[in-house]
Amino acid sequence: MSDHTVAEDTRTRLLATALRLFSEHGVGATSLQMIADELGVTKAAVYYHFKTKDEITEAVAAPALQELIARMDEAERQRTRGAQIDHALSGFVDLIVRYRSLIALFNSDPGIMRAIDRSLDGVENFAARMRTLLAGPDPELDAALTVNVLLAGLALAGGAPEQAQLDDETLREHLFDIGRRMLGRPKRRARAGTRSSVADTRA
Amino acid sequence: MSDHTVAEDTRTRLLATALRLFSEHGVGATSLQMIADELGVTKAAVYYHFKTKDEITEAVAAPALQELIARMDEAERQRTRGAQIDHALSGFVDLIVRYRSLIALFNSDPGIMRAIDRSLDGVENFAARMRTLLAGPDPELDAALTVNVLLAGLALAGGAPEQAQLDDETLREHLFDIGRRMLGRPKRRARAGTRSSVADTRA
Structure with a gap:
């Protein structure tokens, strides 16, 4: 898989994970760190895709x-x-x-x-x-x-x-x-x- | 006004104030202290009516x-x-x-x-x-x-x-x-x- 494909794949998984965490905890109570932990990546990896x-x-x-x-x-x-x-x-x-x-x-x-x-x-x-x-x-x-x-x-x-x-x-x-x-x-x-x-x- | 009437009156004003603050800030972001401040009473006065x-x-x-x-x-x-x-x-x-x-x-x-x-x-x-x-x-x-x-x-x-x-x-x-x-x-x-x-x- 090319780096581009890996990044796209991470982005897709990140959004699916975010939706699930938002649904469980509400948007307010979900942090970027929680999304990173759930995906098993670093917070820096999340930042690569989204700043906020x-x-x-x-x-x-x-x-x-x-x-x-x-x-x-x-x-x-x-x-x-x-x-x-x-x-x-x-x-x-x-x-x-x-x-x-x-x-x-x-x-x-x-x-x-x-x-x-x-x-x-x-x-x-x-x-x-x-x-x-x-x-x-x-x-x-x-x-x-x-x-x-x-x-x-x-x-x-x-x-x-x-x-x-x-x-x-x-x-x-x-x-x-x-x-x-x-x-x-x-x-x-x-x-x-x-x-x-x-x-x-x-x- | 009897003490009872004063207390009833405070309770009524307290609920009206709480509804207004809840509407403005949401229930989660409204504290008992904010309700007391808005009413111009002590937090103890709020506790007299409601514990939580x-x-x-x-x-x-x-x-x-x-x-x-x-x-x-x-x-x-x-x-x-x-x-x-x-x-x-x-x-x-x-x-x-x-x-x-x-x-x-x-x-x-x-x-x-x-x-x-x-x-x-x-x-x-x-x-x-x-x-x-x-x-x-x-x-x-x-x-x-x-x-x-x-x-x-x-x-x-x-x-x-x-x-x-x-x-x-x-x-x-x-x-x-x-x-x-x-x-x-x-x-x-x-x-x-x-x-x-x-x-x-x-x-």
Whole structure:
């Protein structure tokens, strides 16, 4: 393995370890030393990749946020409001399901949101953009509140430990249907076979 | 004023001050000394009422929890499922609206939930009871998830700072309607005058 590959591998393991320690102890109570000890490397090795805990926090959350932004870009290119809503909602639900431990961490530790907020400078915007996609521009109060209840509820309930035993596909289908009902979208047609109908609506 | 009245008055001010400091700094970063300083009393005066911060945390949350339990008792005495659902939902929404700063604190600080959980020994039960009221006993997965999304979403969105400018009545009406829609309850009849129709459904 080249040095580059070793460094990349360490970085990947470092982020996975950080996420696990953050989930167990909270961001505030996790130190760079704890991450180094858990990985079996020196603190200098951690510093090689990240100078501060905030940088690690950002890097842990970055892939999920970038993916969500890509899904919102895609949603905005849809021609009908219905397709925009379905795209944005399925993107949000996919993310919750695939990054459950990260979402659970967001929910239980305000520190991680503050760290991302400070540095990525995009979380506010991301939330406002998602709300506009789902409720439209200048929504009535009821529509705006419905979207707020929906986004907060999906993230909090989807990331909750009691849903940990549900497989991804099942959780995704149910959260997507709950979201569509709340937004007044028509019922989806019956599924052919076992393929994800979340994916169908994205086609 | 009798000594008893002075003590009661100090206790009330102490809890209000604790809630404000908890909201500003989080439960973890608030000390008994900070509460005493803010009140302009000695730490001994705080100790006269509460021995630990957990005791204060419990006392801050107790009135809201007791009220919610009373509303659930009332809901369980309703004859029809529809009336049970409306009673339980309106009780939950009333609480979110009236104790917004406490709810915001619950949402942003897992410490307060853990403290209550440890000592009141009823938060798990309370959540399970509320879920049974809204989804019925042994609900299908979709109904159970819908209720989880709803409860988490109402509490998180209702307590959010961006709703702080909404008056109680407006926020209550909208959250109640969003909840009823999510639970598939029929539309309420048009309101006569400006009286709360949340109250109507509780009659």
